[in-house]
Amino acid sequence: MYEVLMFDGGVHKLEEMLDLIEDIGGFVLQRIQVQVMVTLTIAIPEEDRPLIERKAAELGGKIIEVPLAGTEIAVVGPTLGRHHMPHPICDIAEHLRRYGAITIVMGLARGRGRKTCQISAAEKAIIEEYDAAIFMLGNFKECVTHEKINLYKDIQVPVVVVIGPELDSLPDCEALVCGVGRKVERMRRSEEIAKLEEIADRVKEVVDRRRKEIEEDPLFVHPSEVKDALEDLDAVQECLRPSPVVLHVDGLRVKIPYKDHVKELEEVEVYGHKLKDIATISDCRLGDSTIIRIRTKAEVEGKVLGCDRP
């Protein structure tokens, strides 16, 4: 299994670190250089972590845990109105980024209100493209327990619910964090930061559970290996959007239009296999991106052996 870590250090002898990552079969997922300081987000085989740690110490840098690296998470609020934005939705999204997640903020078209709140099939489908979703459901217990639970109950990705009133549990969600309701200012007090930490911990648990499920029937290749292959494409290199390739737990989001590049993507080779044979490539609900879901080892090998034929 690959492990995603962050190296924080200087440019001096950085090539030694890069060579080592390549030698052990790892990947650089992201490189940010500010003058002489470099931050590398890397994916390396779990068992080789001591080697990387030793090299980081030798170069005077440090290795930081980024438990949510390689995930894309949606933070969903009832609407994008000023009652819910930017606090606390953006505060949560920003906090999760500190743990390596890529986060997006989303407001439902008709998520406000008690009896009138609703979520459309299109909105559900958009949320399901992410690895997990965080739902902010407000301050009213009656409203949350009777009506708002319908907003997330059919969603197929893990959901973490964040509400104001204290409740023991809620149905259909993987985790619940209480004590974060509506806010009109940034969450900067110590108790509020503790709540943000609690939300991050719950998300980590949910993502870990999802990763363990995947490990039981592992993916044919790790998403970072596909990312490495995709980065050679001209369309990806020319893409000016931030993070053109985003890792998911079970695949990737490539920020190039599906219609224009699907053929090119299908033909990309990963360890001697065409991408279309080892992954499902589909259009993204949010325009001009492509979603790649990597098939499991069993699925791919079964197909090669002809087991998929009736």
Place this chain on the structure above:
Amino acid sequence: MVKFELEGTERYALESYQWLLERILIDMGITTMVERVRLIIRPDQTLFIISMRIKQAGSKRPVSDIADMEAQEGGTFITIKDESYAPRLLASLWRMYGRERVQQLTRLEIFVDGVPVEELSDLKLDPEEEVRSQLLDAMWRLLPEGLKVRNEYYNDNVMTIVATEHGMTVDFLAEAQKVHSSMVQGKGED
């Protein structure tokens, strides 16, 4: 210090909305203008009532109280004595006579073209007009977004809003009116 009276079925909702309103008032810089707030929140009935009483900031003042006026050829020359009223006076004059006829000569001197002194002496300035509009903004920021069906009651220093989601009932309106009149009369004060 704003005095809060909370009534409702959920403790967390009431306390959090009190906290939210306090932060909104601080944010807008109008905490000192609010005297008393009454919140009634019943999520099971989808009812939200907020009533606010502002402190008396003095009644309407005639222009002759805050400025010296002198008749001059072709108009009136005004020298403002109370600086705090200067922006409001200038805005009122602009609104009534247009920018072409009202010249601000210095910070506290204004010349109004073609208007006799007698006409300006009758003009009165309301110091609470601005406070009321800010207060209304604070209440709109506080009200839950989904409660779109609203009714307002207001008089000189009390403003009450009742909000619900579907249909406003007679009972809700009656309750809001009762809250409003109790706030006007100052019932329940220590």
